[in-house]
Amino acid sequence: MSRAVSDPNNATSYHHGNLREALLSAAVDSIREQGAENLSLRALARVVGVSQTAPYRHFADKNGLLVELARQTFDELSGITSGRIDASLSCADNLLRAGEAYLRYAIANPEKYRLIFGSSIVHREQYPPLQTAARSAFNVLLQLMADGTRRGEFLHTDPMILANNCWSSIHGFALLTIDGVFARKEQPLGFDDMLTTHLQLTLRAISREPQERPDFAPFSD
Amino acid sequence: MSRAVSDPNNATSYHHGNLREALLSAAVDSIREQGAENLSLRALARVVGVSQTAPYRHFADKNGLLVELARQTFDELSGITSGRIDASLSCADNLLRAGEAYLRYAIANPEKYRLIFGSSIVHREQYPPLQTAARSAFNVLLQLMADGTRRGEFLHTDPMILANNCWSSIHGFALLTIDGVFARKEQPLGFDDMLTTHLQLTLRAISREPQERPDFAPFSD
DNA sequence: GCGGCATGTTTACACCGAAAACATACTATG
DNA sequence: CATAGTATGTTTTCGGTGTAAACATGCCGC
Numbered sequence A, B: 001m002s003r004a005v006s007d008p009n010n011a012t013s014y015h016h017g018n019l020r021e022a023l024l025s026a027a028v029d030s031i032r033e034q035g036a037e038n039l040s041l042r043a044l045a046r047v048v049g050v051s052q053t054a055p056y057r058h059f060a061d062k063n064g065l066l067v068e069l070a071r072q073t074f075d076e077l078s079g080i081t082s083g084r085i086d087a088s089l090s091c092a093d094n095l096l097r098a099g100e101a102y103l104r105y106a107i108a109n110p111e112k113y114r115l116i117f118g119s120s121i122v123h124r125e126q127y128p129p130l131q132t133a134a135r136s137a138f139n140v141l142l143q144l145m146a147d148g149t150r151r152g153e154f155l156h157t158d159p160m161i162l163a164n165n166c167w168s169s170i171h172g173f174a175l176l177t178i179d180g181v182f183a184r185k186e187q188p189l190g191f192d193d194m195l196t197t198h199l200q201l202t203l204r205a206i207s208r209e210p211q212e213r214p215d216f217a218p219f220s221d
Numbered sequence C: 001g002c003g004g005c006a007t008g009t010t011t012a013c014a015c016c017g018a019a020a021a022c023a024t025a026c027t028a029t030g
Numbered sequence D: 001c002a003t004a005g006t007a008t009g010t011t012t013t014c015g016g017t018g019t020a021a022a023c024a025t026g027c028c029g030c
Helices: A019-034 A041-048 A062-082 A091-108 A110-116 A128-150 A159-178 A191-206 B019-034 B041-048 B062-082 B091-108 B110-116 B128-150 B159-178 B191-206
Strands: none
Touching: A019 A041, A019 A062, A019 A110, A062 A091, A062 A110, A062 A128, A091 A110, A091 A128, A091 A159, A091 A191, A110 A159, A128 A159, A159 A191, A159 B159, A159 B191, A191 B159, A191 B191, B019 B041, B019 B062, B019 B110, B062 B091, B062 B110, B062 B128, B091 B110, B091 B128, B091 B159, B091 B191, B110 B159, B128 B159, B159 B191
């Protein structure tokens, strides 16, 4: 195991030894607390204990650092959702399971979720690795739609149409929750029931034979 | 008609005469071109031809100006959607009509739409007029859900549940479209059909008796 | 052992939001 | 009509930002 970098424990060494990772880690903390809009490369450098321009040795600019964070976030989402898909279950169940995992991740990591969409990052199209990671995350859903269509569980149409619909619904729910738009005290359901209910309605939109009376919590009669 | 302000045509007058409106107008242009994150009060002041701190006479800070823009945007959304609701039509049709108007507005005014959600504005809760405007916009949808439930068109449950679902779905679609996430060239439908289809699926989620085979464009068989 | 290259620092510039002290001119009151 | 008060705009200043350029350091391969 070659010692390719200087000892990170040696605080006096000229080279940091692990600046890139340290910056990314500090950046995650920063956006979690203050949002991506308020991220400052100089502040990051101070936190890590390095001069204010050192980050530019590892990232072309601030946008470059955000792009890398976004790429990691897409990969995490891919892993979390695909990890919940079980070929022995119905596609409907898999959609509920993966959807729940997606929503819980988004809500537990609001700033990272906002980062990967939204406009903190500019010129996304100029970063192929970011595009690839985003595409992989979407493919989990697209594949599920294709399976469900083939098995007759979902409406028999182009899977892209179904995937767009599901994604819109789940994405919108995630953002409205993150943005605190669902005024909590007016809600008839607790958060977990609200999440489950939303996913069941999302599923209902694309199911071939939707239940006339879905079994979510409180019907008002 | 009293001349409450100095002649706006007199470019040499010390007082601008209409600074507040001029700043808001310039701000709309600016965020349309560069997004709300890049809005600069100083740049606005230059455009309008006034000193760099003059805007602070009309807005407590940059956030205050953004809040006012957001309030106006919510009001525009309320007007556009409620204007499409026709009591002589079914609630389902009204949802499709209002939903289409909402989406077209959002997509035609992406930066304004992003502004009213998202995190460019901070401490939203400290601006009651903004809250009121947002609430009014949501109430258009909530009222429609209540009507549809009462008339037996929509699932018989708390209208808030249905409204949350519809709003999530439409909001998500708007943002994914605005953010350019729906890679156009892979889509099986043109944009108008895609919009219509999404709304029909959104309606299907909450309809009491959803069609088994909705009549949107291309089934793949 | 030494030269090159990756990594870090110093310095500098142009921009920003915002606070404080000051200047101007509209408007309401006598 | 005169003038005092107030709303509006300016100047100055501060601390913060992104990032480019020139320079310093020290690790790694020859």
